[in-house]
Amino acid sequence: MAAFMVFVDGTIVNLTLAQLASSLRASRSELEWAVNAYTLSFAAVMLGAGAITDTLGAKRAFVAGLLVFTASSTICAAAGSMLVLNVPRLARGAGSAPLLPSALVLATASAPDEQTRQWLVGRWAAAGGLGMAAGPLLGGALVALANWRAVFAVDVVIGIPAALWSIRSIPAVSRGGRHLDIAGMASATVVMGGLVFALVDAPARGWLCPAIITAAALAISSPAGFV
Known part of the structure; x- marks a missing residue:
């Protein structure tokens, strides 16, 4: 079930x-x-x-x-x-x-x-x-x-x-x-969450929107924290 x-x-x-x-x-x-x-x-x-x-x-x-x-x-x-x-x-x-x-x-x-x-x-x-x-x-x-x-x-x-x-x-x-491993789970979540948020919301908000830029930056930088 x-x-x-x-x-x-x-x-x-x-x-x-x-x-x-x-x-x-x-x-x-x-x-x-x-x-x-x-x-x-x-x-x-x-x-x-x-x-x-x-x-x-x-x-x-x-x-x-x-x-x-x-x-x-x-x-x-x-x-x-x-x-x-x-x-x-x-x-x-x-x-x-x-x-x-x-x-x-x-x-x-x-x-x-x-x-x-x-x-x-x-x-x-x-x-x-x-x-x-x-x-x-x-x-x-x-x-x-x-x-x-x-x-x-x-x-x-x-x-x-x-x-x-x-x-x-x-x-x-x-x-x-x-x-x-809370830190590992959290950093992996930031990677996936930032990437998905940027891809889903960018068409409506614009790629230069501060929220989209921040989400993309987190998605790019967080893998280092995960490793």
Whole structure:
């Protein structure tokens, strides 16, 4: 379920863009952020998601990610402006990233033998692939039957019982005790965030806009800090 939710959210929002432009009077750059915000924060946090899982413990990382994902989906479903929609989209991506490694750890930890472990990993991978493929179809169906808010509300309907079930039923797995590299994650986030912001907003703001120049400069200089 976690793998399906994470990957379906990467493509399902694409089918809402026409309605978002009409309903919330979204500009082109705001619509681009509706898609890119999730992917950007997901990629940034995914760099350290394995370490986060080991540091917090797989169950804690899984439940925390699921709660962040569900809470931000609730805000997105009720959004009255693109700003209120896009900021929680960033949070959704950050919450989604720990779900993948923690779900894999929790699944394989419960396997009694190697064959069962391989079967569980296969199901986990298949669910992610199915979610990526199902996103456009599911998004189109929800938009056609209801409206763009249903695309976010469906994650709330799935996320709340999933979180309650996880807290109650999933056994804890011992922590790995790895070091969490906050500085590395932050510098990588600045690289990706600065680059994406400059490319998305430059057509509307102009390439000589101070915000665009600053974002581009950060994207160029931050790899040295990451190394």
